Amino acid sequence: MDTSEKLDLVLRPPTEELLIKDDLKRMFDEGRKIEHYIGFEISGFIHLGTGLVAGSKIADFQKADINCRVFLADWHAWINNKLGGDIETIKRIAVGYFKEGMATSIEVMGGDPKNVEFVLGSDLYEEKPEYWTTVINVSKNLTLARVRKSITIMGRQKQEEVNFAQLIYPPMQVADIFAQEITLAHSGIDQRKAHVIAREVAPKIGREKPVAIHHKLLLGLTQPPIWPVEKDKLKEMLSQMKMSKSVPKSAVFIHDSPEDIMDKIKQAFCPAKNVEFNPVLDWANTLIFRGGEAELEISRPEKYGGNLVFYDYESLSREFESGNLHPLDLKKSVAEKIVQLLEPARDKFNRPKYTRMLEELMEIKITR
RNA sequence: CCCGACGUAGUCUAGUCUGGCCAGGGCAGUGGACUGUAGAUCCACGAAUCGCCGGUUCAAAUCCGGCCGUCGGGACCA
Structure with a gap:
C-alpha cells in the first residue's frame, strides 16, 4: 500500500x-x-x-x-x-x-x-x-x-x-x-x-x-438546546449537541438491546427535510456509509412508496431533503442497521461475567 | 484564624426583614392530545427531611444559638 x-x-x-x-x-x-x-x-x-x-x-x-x-x-x-x-x-x-x-x-x-x-x-x-x-x-x-x-x-x-x-x-x-x-x-x-x-x-x-x-463527534439524539442552530456560535453549539452519557436519551450504548436501540432512535430529534444537524442522518453517515459505499435498505408500506435501497450517503440525504423519505422510515432502517452492527457487542455483554459488571456500573451511576 | 455573602425538587430560583393559606414559579422530567418520527404547541402529572442540630412559639424556610459546607475578602508569612 x-x-x-x-x-x-x-x-x-x-x-x-x-x-x-x-x-x-x-x-x-x-x-x-x-x-x-x-x-x-x-x-x-x-x-x-x-x-x-x-x-x-x-x-x-x-x-x-x-x-x-x-x-x-x-x-x-x-x-x-x-x-x-x-x-x-x-x-x-x-x-x-x-x-x-x-x-x-x-x-x-x-x-x-x-x-x-x-x-x-x-x-x-x-x-x-x-x-x-x-x-x-x-x-x-x-x-x-x-x-x-x-x-x-x-x-x-x-x-x-x-x-x-x-x-x-x-x-x-x-x-x-x-x-x-x-x-x-x-x-x-x-x-x-x-x-x-x-x-x-x-x-x-x-x-x-x-x-x-x-x-468528529457523533450528534446526540435529542434536540439541540437552541434550534435552529446559530451558525455563528457553532463551536460551542457543537459541544452541546454531542452525544453524552449524562443525557441518557441522547446516547445509544454498545450493549443496548435491540428494543432499546429502536426505542431511542424512534424518539430522536429528526426534522423532516432537514439534513443539517439531523442526528439520525448523521449516524447513517458516520456509522453506516462513512464516506463510502454501504447498503441501507428502507422498508416501507406501499402507500408511502414501497421499499428503497441506498448505497451512499449523498443519495440518502438528497432523498430525505426532498421530503420523499419520511423521518420515521429513516429511523427504523437506521435503527435496524445499528442493531445488526452491534450484535457482537450484545453477545459478549450478555455473558454472565459481563452482565454482573454492567449491573455494578449501573449501581455506581445510581448511587453516585 | 477573622470579616462578609450564600445554602429551598435534577437545575435555576420566589418567599426570610414584618413568623401563620396544602413552600410559588421557570427549565428539565413523565403521561396524554395533535401531526405517519422526533420537535413545536396544548392539556395533565410527579417531584423539596426549606444545609444539619437544638431553642423560642399555639405556630419556624422565616426569629435565636451552635455546627457543617460553598464563594469572596482579610490576617498569618518566624
Missing part, C-alpha cells in the same frame, strides 16, 4: 482534522512504523460516539499499517471524579469492562482488536517513573492561563468548578503521549487542545512532535 492510500484511510470520515498532513506523509514515506494512541477516561457505559466512532478510525489505521493502542486513562477518570471518584473501582472497570467494550467496538467496525495494545494508565506510571519528570517538564512550559483554557476539553463549560487536580490533567495527558513515544495522537475533536499543547511543547523539551488526528 502506498502513502497516498494510507493517507486516504487516515483521512476517511469521520476524521475531522489532521495536524499536520505533511508530517504524517513524511513518516509514511520514511517507512517508519507509526505509533498511534487514543486515550479514554473510564466513566460509565461506552456509547456509540466513543466505541464505534473511535473504533472505525482504529480499523482504518490498522489497514494503513499503523500500530494502534488504546490508553485506559484511569487516573484521568479519577481526577474527574468518574465512577464515584474511586480509583480502585475505576481500575477494575477499565480492565473488566472498558477494554472489552472497546475491543468489540473495534471489531464491529472492521478492525482487529487482537492487534491493539491496551495500556492502563496506572501501569504506565508504575513502569516509567520518569513519567512524572515529563509531567513537570511539560508543565514548566505552560502558563496557568493556558492550562485553564485547555480544561474545557474535559467536557465542562463552567471553568469555575475546577479543583487543583484537574489542572494537572492536561500536562498528564500530554505526558502520556511522550511517555509512550506516540507519533500519532488520536482523539475526538473535543480533545484537540491537549494535542496542540503536545505539539507546541514537544520541541521545547526535546521530543518529536506527534501528529494529531481528531474525529
Whole structure:
C-alpha cells in the first residue's frame, strides 16, 4: 500500500482534522512504523460516539499499517471524579469492562482488536517513573492561563468548578503521549487542545512532535438546546449537541438491546427535510456509509412508496431533503442497521461475567 | 484564624426583614392530545427531611444559638 492510500484511510470520515498532513506523509514515506494512541477516561457505559466512532478510525489505521493502542486513562477518570471518584473501582472497570467494550467496538467496525495494545494508565506510571519528570517538564512550559483554557476539553463549560487536580490533567495527558513515544495522537475533536499543547511543547523539551488526528463527534439524539442552530456560535453549539452519557436519551450504548436501540432512535430529534444537524442522518453517515459505499435498505408500506435501497450517503440525504423519505422510515432502517452492527457487542455483554459488571456500573451511576 | 455573602425538587430560583393559606414559579422530567418520527404547541402529572442540630412559639424556610459546607475578602508569612 502506498502513502497516498494510507493517507486516504487516515483521512476517511469521520476524521475531522489532521495536524499536520505533511508530517504524517513524511513518516509514511520514511517507512517508519507509526505509533498511534487514543486515550479514554473510564466513566460509565461506552456509547456509540466513543466505541464505534473511535473504533472505525482504529480499523482504518490498522489497514494503513499503523500500530494502534488504546490508553485506559484511569487516573484521568479519577481526577474527574468518574465512577464515584474511586480509583480502585475505576481500575477494575477499565480492565473488566472498558477494554472489552472497546475491543468489540473495534471489531464491529472492521478492525482487529487482537492487534491493539491496551495500556492502563496506572501501569504506565508504575513502569516509567520518569513519567512524572515529563509531567513537570511539560508543565514548566505552560502558563496557568493556558492550562485553564485547555480544561474545557474535559467536557465542562463552567471553568469555575475546577479543583487543583484537574489542572494537572492536561500536562498528564500530554505526558502520556511522550511517555509512550506516540507519533500519532488520536482523539475526538473535543480533545484537540491537549494535542496542540503536545505539539507546541514537544520541541521545547526535546521530543518529536506527534501528529494529531481528531474525529468528529457523533450528534446526540435529542434536540439541540437552541434550534435552529446559530451558525455563528457553532463551536460551542457543537459541544452541546454531542452525544453524552449524562443525557441518557441522547446516547445509544454498545450493549443496548435491540428494543432499546429502536426505542431511542424512534424518539430522536429528526426534522423532516432537514439534513443539517439531523442526528439520525448523521449516524447513517458516520456509522453506516462513512464516506463510502454501504447498503441501507428502507422498508416501507406501499402507500408511502414501497421499499428503497441506498448505497451512499449523498443519495440518502438528497432523498430525505426532498421530503420523499419520511423521518420515521429513516429511523427504523437506521435503527435496524445499528442493531445488526452491534450484535457482537450484545453477545459478549450478555455473558454472565459481563452482565454482573454492567449491573455494578449501573449501581455506581445510581448511587453516585 | 477573622470579616462578609450564600445554602429551598435534577437545575435555576420566589418567599426570610414584618413568623401563620396544602413552600410559588421557570427549565428539565413523565403521561396524554395533535401531526405517519422526533420537535413545536396544548392539556395533565410527579417531584423539596426549606444545609444539619437544638431553642423560642399555639405556630419556624422565616426569629435565636451552635455546627457543617460553598464563594469572596482579610490576617498569618518566624
